[in-house]
Amino acid sequence: MDGPDLPQLHVLVVEDDPHHAACMRQALLRMEPGVRVTTVDRLRGALEALRDPAIGCVVTDLRLADAEDAGVVCALRAVRREVPIIVVTGAGSEELAVAAMKLGAADYVTKHARYVEQLPVLVREALGRSVLAGVDPGGAELAPVAGGAADEHFLVGSAAGLRALLALVDRAARSAVPVLIEGETGTGKELVARAIHRRGPRRHASLLVQNCAAISESLLESELFGHVRGAFTGADRDRRGLFEEAGDGTVFLDEVGEAPPAMQAKLLRVLQHEEVKAVGADKVRPVRARIVAATNRPLDVEAKAGRFRTDLYYRLAVLPLRIPPLRHRAADIPRLIEHFLHRFEAREGHETHGLDVDAMRTLQAYPWPGNVRELENEIHRLVLCVPQGQRIRRHHLARRVRDADPAAHEEPLDRVLARVEIALIRQRLREKPTKTAAARSLGITREALYAKMRRLGMRADGASSPPV
Ligand SMILES: Nc1ncnc2c1ncn2[C@@H]1O[C@H](COP(=O)(O)OP(=O)(O)OP(=O)(O)O)[C@@H](O)[C@H]1O
Ligand SMILES: [Mg+2]
Structure with missing residues (x-):
């Protein structure tokens, strides 16, 4: 179900041992339909291959005929800094791997017996992780996701991080492949899902949301797949499910990790065969909608623990998109605060005089377990509580925010x-x-x-x- 205009994932493998090179290639080719793998055996070949902008990830050995260790990582990074590098090292050379990570490698794996099986996950993670990892402390900017969109549709983030995120959102928007958005609660998963819908050709159709945790299994089944008249007590007429209702639009499956096992099996069918069978029906109907799913628990971990179907995980996570927690991108906080102050001052007709330095520092130091939503609520509360025209000071902040300030505990x-x-x-x-x-x-x-x-x-x- 790949869209024709989906830029393919192209991985460069740099390995001089032909056996290992072949195994890595095989593992990566199995990763997702349409993936391309280029294999070279020297650094010189790698640098040449990297000129192809389609290459989105490098997997490299650190012992090559023409370069070794840190030299490999530095040379690759010098050519294409934004491309994540996964280093493969001999067993027992973790120190080397750590040194490579300090130089900017995204991840590493040692050559244990079944290391190639880990490569697809590492590549996926590296690509997901590069979404917002490049926090640019200097250039926060406010960017509308769609031209002329309302205030709620702005995705605020640091310049570099936002560009990377929008690039992935765009890539997702242009295709029909399923997208899995991972992130802690309140990180903006729904906002990103809506951006994917609005920036693509499906924006004129609807985006329908279903939270998989909120309702009972039988109700969820009938919501998603529909039912025919008489399928169960109270089913007095046919009803189309969300997948059909969405037409050429998008179905957003929120908290997909909470879907019960039977539902997971049915979702797998929708993804594999692009069809649904309504409850009580004997015929299947085609599904044209694209699926965007979100989870606040890492689904790979859930899958490994046997709580989520691995086959469904791989189907959903063709394009994984990981939104980092707010505490990992504190550089975004001042811009988000400005954005929310603006919104709530206008909404409440009540102006403050901005924040003083101390209050801003405390807000940046707080770990925000509820992420952007918690920050948004705190700014709303401040706008309501701080007297008109006054500056927001540290003592105005919620007690939990003030008490968590490490600086307060680091008095000389x-x-x-x-x-x-x-x-x-x-x-x-x-x-x-x-x-x-x-x-x-x-x-x-x-x-x-x-x-x-x-x-x-x-x-x-x-x-x-x-x-x-
Ligand atoms: N980058 C951002 N810029 C502006 N607003 C944001 C951003 N990220 C999140 N928000 C706002 O934070 C709130 C929470 O976002 P959202 O509902 O998308 O999070 P979520 O990850 O779906 O949360 P949950 O896991 O609890 O469902 C929303 O009001 C959203 O508009
Ligand atoms: Mg949500």
Whole structure:
């Protein structure tokens, strides 16, 4: 069911041992329909092959006749920096692999007995991972996904990351292959699914959403596949399912990892044969809609653990798209904040005066377990809570956000000690009738107490200035 205009995945294998080269090639060719594999045995050949822009991933050995180790990775990266490199090393040379990763390799595998079986997964992951991995701390930008789209349709991200994501979204939009969007809760999976739909030729048809976790198995089956009259009690007329209803549009299967086993088998049929059978029907009907699925649990792990069908996983994940959690792309946070401030200030008719540096730093340091959605809610709350025209300061932020700020716990020792000393001296000055008595209670002379108070910036009456 590949669309004719889908750019094929083209992998370059660099390996001088012909046996290993052949095994790797075989494993990669089985990865998905239409995949291309070019094999070369030297670095020089690899650099030449890389001039072909269609090559999207490199799998390379680190011991070649004309180059070794770090030299291989550096040379490949010098030609095409954006192409992920997976290094294959001899068993027992993990150190080498780690060094290669430091130089920018995307992943590594050691040549154990069945390492070639891991290659398709590593390639997929490397391609998915490169989606937003290139965070550009400098150039955040706000980009509409579709021309003239409403505010909610903006995908905000760092310039480099956004370009990479949009490139994949575009690639997905132009084809009909299933897309699997993986990401923690609130990372923007639905937003990306809608972008894929809107940027492609299917935008004039509908996008229909079905959450696979929300309803009972029998209801889900009838929602997706439809039913005929009399199929079960209450089925008083024929009803088309989502797959048919969507026509030439898109069906978005949210939380697909939660689909019960029987449903997984039926979904596999839709993907394999592009047809559905309504509940109670004896004929199948063709499906033209494209399928975009989302999961917040890594489906490869679920598949390995036997909780999700491996065959369905591979069918769904022809084009995997992994959205990193917000804590891995803190560079996007200021731009997202600006975007949400804009939205909620307009919606609530209530303007703030932006954020001060401290508040911004605290928001960037917080790990955002609820990702973009949690950030969005916090900004909405701030717009409602901070008085009109005031600057948002650190103390306005939700307690959980303030308390998680590592900087607050990384106060230098001398400042902590100074705070303790000031508090103690103030207390004794209040309690004791004279400075001499206060000094004695602290085990120091009156002169030493005065010197200390000067050093701590305290006035003679015990007040401190400037505050510590
Ligand atoms: N890059 C982004 N730019 C602007 N808004 C974003 C971005 N990512 C997410 N959002 C906003 O964050 C909220 C959550 O996004 P979305 O519903 O797409 O996440 P999700 O991954 O589907 O979450 P869940 O797993 O909980 O279903 C939405 O309001 C969405 O508009
Ligand atoms: Mg969602």
